[in-house]
Amino acid sequence: MFEYWFFVVLAASLTVIISLPLYRVIVGPTLPDRMLGASAIATKTMVLILLIGFIFDRVDMFIDITLAYAVLNFIGTIAVAKYLTSGKEKK
């Protein structure tokens, strides 16, 4: 029972921590700043999904979601990095 409430408190504090880089996504001065904020949010959301799996006692399902989310986050960031440099090469 203590473990359950510890996970709930951890997930709540993680939600507050996730909301901080949202500022960088909204008012970030440049495009890489915004992408960095989005990547940081996605990295922390991964742990939040895992914690939700532990809270609801369905870890086996939520771990697969976390793996897919991690791969999507990595591919998305690499794609934006390639997109940023691709316009420069065509000139």
Next chain:
Amino acid sequence: MSGLDIAALPVLAAGTFFLLIGSIGLLRLPDFYSRCHATGKSDTLGVMLLVLGLLLVEGLTLNAAKLLLILTFVGLTNPTATHALARAAFQVGLKPWFRRDRSGDSAATKEED
């Protein structure tokens, strides 16, 4: 609660602490490259510590193997993605931030602009 659960609690708390430090660094640091420094190192360590703590709670099951996979994947890809983004920004021509000195440095940065 077994001994492994008690060992997991400080690991989980330390992971949350490092994630908090990474978020504050992302807000407070002055430059894109220094923000890369905050999120590339601190967030990776925080996520790895949190997944390690969950692995200690889980015990020796198939889910623990998958958690170990997530741990390895985050440790490999998060610094790689941050580095790729910083390299792309540098190639596009985003200038790093310098502290303005009292002498001629401010004039030099003005000339570059």
